[in-house]
Amino acid sequence: MPRVWIEKILDEPELYLLRIDDDQIKYFEATWGIPEGITYNAYLLKLDGAVVLFDAWKKNYAKEFIEALSKLVDPEEITHIIVHHTEPDHSGSLPKVLELNGYKAQLIGTSFAKRLLEAFYGSKAVENFYTIKDGEEMKIGGKTFRFITVPWLHWPDTMITYIVEHGLMFSCDAGGGYSIPKGIDDSNEEIVQNYLPYVTKYIVTVIGHYHKYIIQNIEKLKKLGIIEETKMILPGHGLIWRKNPKRIFEYYEAVGAGIPKKGKILVIYDSMYGFVEKTIEIALDELKKHGYNPVVYKFTDKEAPAVSDILGEVPDSEALIIGASTYEANIHPRVRYVLYEIVDKANYEKPVLVLGAYGWGGVAGREIETMIMRSKFDHVDTIEAKGRATKEDEEKIREGVRKLLERLNK
């Protein structure tokens, strides 16, 4: 059952975390396999003469959200609701909150957020909506709220809120990650280390399509001096960053830029009857001879890894080896889908070696080359075997691996 956390984060100003651990979800956005689950984080701030709610939870947990919220405040007393991003994993419970609030609270968000809220929940939901301008400041309960738009992180509606006097940054999806961390913040390094790979997976699968905006928006926040001075980052998923708040944005930047881990080669392949696998075994042997320790994902008649996990491995890889069989004059469907998603969401300047096997006319290699040529990836070579790899193929594969490694050492 999902665990609910109601945690006081600060005494002054009086700030609470409302978090639910969604361990029931299987596919985030009905696509990305996340057996590790995800948390939805909302925040409540009690000020002099104002009660401010920052976002909410998914609709499935509206009942739990109201119960948790009601332990801190009568929903009728909420004066402001800040909507950072309208994706229903954050906004789904808002209609229930508004109903219990008697629609008295002022909603605050971008013009895009207003339009989307209306489309999702009807015109009554936005009756009392205030549309902010980028950089606008507003006094609420004696504090200065600065609203900064961060479009395409990862919807057009997205903004963050910065409370100037206390250096509090409510960042919604930016700074978030998958999984259900055992704590609420970054104070325990073991929890952080377990969590960070799920941050990468989240960035690639959820924000990856717009990954240039990660860099752009972080630059924007840097220029405003906000990242430098912030004391706490409070995202809509995962851990709160208070011990070292800058760390999560540095991590986001590193993933956005695809900074590689020395020696990590990602190998992805399909093999129906073992012929592609043979070409991969030769490549793995050559990699090992050169001291590399590859990370391997394979699609066979016994296993099909989650595409979300594979995507999470791309940003910190030095290079990729893709192995595919030709299937009905195309790339095997499993590898075709993975590649499509990699090129779309994890498109980096990294070298790629293509291996494969075919029966009567190799097509997969050529098709993969075309996909790579249209991406930022750097095509090194394509070597395909007609069925079983011959001695000659073996030599070419080993040579291909050496060429791939040379690119890394340039």
Ligand SMILES: Cc1cc2nc3c(=O)[nH]c(=O)nc-3n(C[C@H](O)[C@H](O)[C@H](O)COP(=O)(O)O)c2cc1C
């Ligand atoms: C359903 C199916 C479709 C195939 N389509 C093609 C094809 O269009 N062209 C071709 O050359 N080989 C085709 N093949 C043959 C495979 O590409 C070939 O046997 C290859 O060696 C398979 O490698 P693997 O056993 O590692 O998957 C097909 C095989 C299967 C099972």
